[in-house]
Amino acid sequence: MLRPRVGAEGALCYASWVASEYAATTYPRDFKRAVSRTLALSSEEIVGLPSVRLPWESRRGTSIYIAAPDFDYVDATHIEAVVSCLKYHNFRPRRPVKEHGQAHGDMSPAERQKLYEADMALIGKCKMMIAVLIFDDPGTLIEIGIALERGMKVFVYDPDGRAKNIMLTQGVSLVTDSLDAIITATFDEVARLTAHT
The missing domain is CATH 4.10.860 (DNA Excision Repair, Uvrb; Chain A)
Known part of the structure; x- marks a missing residue:
């Protein structure tokens, strides 16, 4: 027509x-x-009109680190929503707790070190980070700082409006309670990264 x-x-x-x-x-x-x-x-x-051209096949090539308190005793509804949306659009979210295991009080110092090193190595393999801020989890906040120091883009999904500290809000590329905004920013960043490879 x-x-x-x-x-x-x-x-x-x-x-x-x-x-x-x-x-x-x-x-x-x-x-x-x-x-x-x-x-x-x-x-x-x-x-x-401005647009992002990002072929379906190329989206899996960029690993996205999910910084979140992804523990078995935490309500992971918001984390699951982010991961589900990313997978729906054929992105590759990486969940360190799910991939490497969860720390517990009975772990030996060597086991704790191994878990820490695995998570640090995974940050190094990822090109960007999405942090899910569902409470003030020290691990999530430290992961954000590490990513920023490494020059990674960090987007913070803050469904409950917890991000107030300027060291968090001013350092990252995006703080939002909108999952749509997180996915849009992900498309933009993966397209930018893909164009430079």
Whole structure:
């Protein structure tokens, strides 16, 4: 329908924007209004809109460190939501506690050291970090500091508005209670990293 009038690139751009509007709502009236606004744009405008081009296959190539109190005695609902969204979009979240195990009081100093070194090595393998701030977990805050010192982008998912300290809020790239904002920032950063490899 659009291709003869606006060409293949224009038609694909319109289709992409309409698809994103479809994914953004479950209300038919809102979708119809959004599509009308999209189709009102000229083909030059729609093609010129900023976008991120990140092929499905290339998303798995960037490991994303999930800094969070991912322990078996903690309500991990918010952590699971982040991980689920990342996996849905074919990203590769890395969960140190799930991958290396959970520290406990009966561990020997050597076992604790091994766990620490495994987590530090995993930070080194990752290109960015998403921290899930569900309470003031010292491990999560230290991991954020390590990532920042290494020059990694850090996005903080703060569903309950806990981030107040300027050493946290000013050092990271994003603090938000919006999972959408976290995923959008992830797309942007992975696209940037992929373009530089």
